[in-house]
Amino acid sequence: MLQTMDRLHIVGGKNNQTCILCCSQNEIHDHLFFQCHYTRSIWEAISKQSGIYWPNIQ
Numbered sequence: 131m132l133q134t135m136d137r138l139h140i141v142g143g144k145n146n147q148t149c150i151l152c153c154s155q156n157e158i159h160d161h162l163f164f165q166c167h168y169t170r171s172i173w174e175a176i177s178k179q180s181g182i183y184w185p186n187i188q
């Protein structure tokens with residue numbers, strides 16, 4: 131299981147749930163992998179370099 135900030139908050143390890151990549155949203159699984167603008171820029175770069183098209187990347 132991925133220890134995102136929301137999960138670390140639940141188990142008591144972190145009080146701040148903000149995404150460390152964009153500092154604008156809570157870091158939950160969906161945000162970290164699909165919604166974060168920083169992560170999306172990385173997915174888009176990988177897509178362009180590899181020529182692999184992922185339809186969920188807008």
Ligand SMILES: [Zn+2]
Pocket residue numbers: 149150151152153154155161162165166167168
């Ligand atoms: Zn983010």
